[in-house]
Each structure stands twice: as C-alpha cells, then as structure tokens.
Amino acid sequence: MSDFPTIALLGPGAIGTTIAAALHEVGRAPVLCGRTAHPQLILRHDEGEIVVPGPVLSDPAALSQRFDLVFVAVKTTQVADSASWLAALCDENTVVCALQNGVEQKSQLEPRVNGASVLPSVVWFPAQREPDASVWLRAKPRLTLPDEPQAKRVVEALSNTRCAVELSADFTSIAWRKLLQNAVAGLMVLANRRAGMFSRGDITALALAYLGECLTVARAEGAVLSDNVAQDIVDGFHRAPADLGTSILADRQANRPLEWDIRNGVVQRYGRTHGIPTPISDVVVPLLAAGSEGPG
Ligand SMILES: NC(=O)C1=CN([C@@H]2O[C@H](COP(=O)(O)OP(=O)(O)OC[C@H]3O[C@@H](n4cnc5c(N)ncnc54)[C@H](OP(=O)(O)O)[C@@H]3O)[C@@H](O)[C@H]2O)C=CC1
C-alpha cells in the first residue's frame, strides 16, 4: 500500500462534504458515493469555500474496486438502505471509519462490511446542509478516534488537512460525553427551537436533570465522567450562537426520519438493562419516536 490509502466516502451530506473537502484540498479526494448524483460538493467556511468536483456516484455497480479506507457519513437511519454500497466498497482489508453520532456504530455497521474493521469516531463539529445542498461548516473540523492500530490509516489520510484527528485511550468515555450532548440537543426538536432556547431558566433546569439521568447510564456503561459534565454541556449551549441547530433538528424540520434511537433511545434502553430508572427519557423518547415515524 502507498503512504496514502485508497479512500471512498459514503454519504456526502453535511459531515461527508466537510471530510471530502478537507481531503480534496490536499490532493487526496475520495471517491464520492451517495444517493443523489450531485455534480459537485460545496463547503462554505469562515474564510471562503471549497468546491469538490464530482461525480457523486449513485450506483454501487459502478465500482470496480474495494477501498483501503471508507468514511461512512450516512445517517444511522440510512445504514440499512446503504447496504449495497457497503458491500461493494469493503472487504476484510478495509478500515471503515464511521462519521456518525452515537455509541453503537460498530454493532450497526459490522454485519454489513464484509469483515472490514469498523472504527467509530466522535465528530465534534457542527455542519449544516443548506437548501442548495452546499454545506455551511460552523466550527473547526475535529474528530476523536479510539487509539487502536486501525486508526493509523485515518490519521495518515487526514494528516495536514483542516480536519484535526485526536486519539483517545478511553474512547468509551469520550463517546458517551458526546452522546450526552446529543441527547440533550434532542430537546431542540421537541421545542422546535435552536440553541438559544437553553438561555431559558426552565430549559436549563430540564437539561441538567436530563443530563443527570444520562450520566448515570453512561457510568453504568463504563464511561468515566465527572459530576461537572452536565453543567459543562449546558454551559456549551449557553455559549453557542442562538441560531446554532443540531442535525436532528434539521431532520425534523425537513420531515426526515430522526436518529432518535441512537441519540436518546439508547439511554432508555441501556438504563433498562442496568435497572436504572429513566423518567425523563420515558417522556422524551416516545415523543421523538412519534415525531420521526408518526402515525398522524
Ligand atoms: N451535521 C452535523 O453537524 C453533525 C452530524 N453528525 C452525525 O454525522 C452523521 C451524518 O450526519 P449529516 O452529515 O448531518 O447527514 P446528512 O443528512 O447531511 O447527510 C447524509 C448523506 O447520506 C446520503 N445518503 C442517504 N441515504 C443514502 C443511501 N441509501 N446511499 C447513499 N447515500 C445516502 C445523503 O444523500 P442525499 O444527498 O440524497 O440526501 C447525504 O448525502 C449522523 O450520524 C449525524 O448524527 C455528527 C456531528 C455533527
């Protein structure tokens, strides 16, 4: 294998476009695979824009090779529909880097990737898809990966790009820290409001109570997180621009299926496994599920 692996990217939406643009800027453009045959990808950032030339392939039959590294940036709700792509892109030598929220990427992807190694990641940056399909990058791109041998391929691929990559020896704790942030962001869907809503005292109190519940479950799952984490997350929402959304709110507002199960349902499910009461999840989760799937 040459220094840089052959790279494909599945799901050129908000996060996928950001990673594709970071790779394209340094001459390592990935093969783009998606649902819609966009002619190009456009990333807008603070200093300008990056245009990643297409094509975005929309038929897995067009592929004639497997790849060393596959970034997966479809929503977790879209993994089942992406099965033929995953089968065409991966073999046992592939590293699949999941650019997805949640703590269950490995178990969701592993059955579909022909024996490839699945590497979860924590995606820290917000990116927003605009109505013209361009993407607005709203912070510096940054990923955390578990410190395991397969991560080397991702570190090399993203070296000297605008996307920083950190390795963590305690990925479980980092992933649950991010999950807590995502779980509480789900309240934005129920209020149909962006981050500014956390400046309300009643929402701050609800968020802290919900985060306390999530933290108990996270610790039961092995995450080592301090008592301050709930306040730190709420402080982060207080500091955020009032118009900052979250990907699950964007999906709700576009009437698309929601990642409610991997962001919120997971706390309730794991709470049940450990015998931990989850009274706030028991209200939040059915409302998000019904918002996603109806009926009505
Ligand atoms: N956006 C954000 O700020 C953040 C998102 N995340 C997580 O990253 C993951 C990706 O989110 P995000 O980038 O926002 O998602 P988007 O909805 O913006 O992008 C999903 C992409 O996948 C494509 N796609 C959908 N179905 C298929 C399919 N069957 N085959 C091939 N391609 C398909 C979509 O195509 P089409 O163009 O047709 O819609 C789109 O390009 C999620 O797990 C999310 O929770 C994590 C941190 C921040």
Ligand SMILES: CC(C)(CO)C(=O)C(=O)O
């Ligand atoms: C914006 C961010 C990073 C935190 O809520 C996110 O994970 C999302 O939008 O899904």
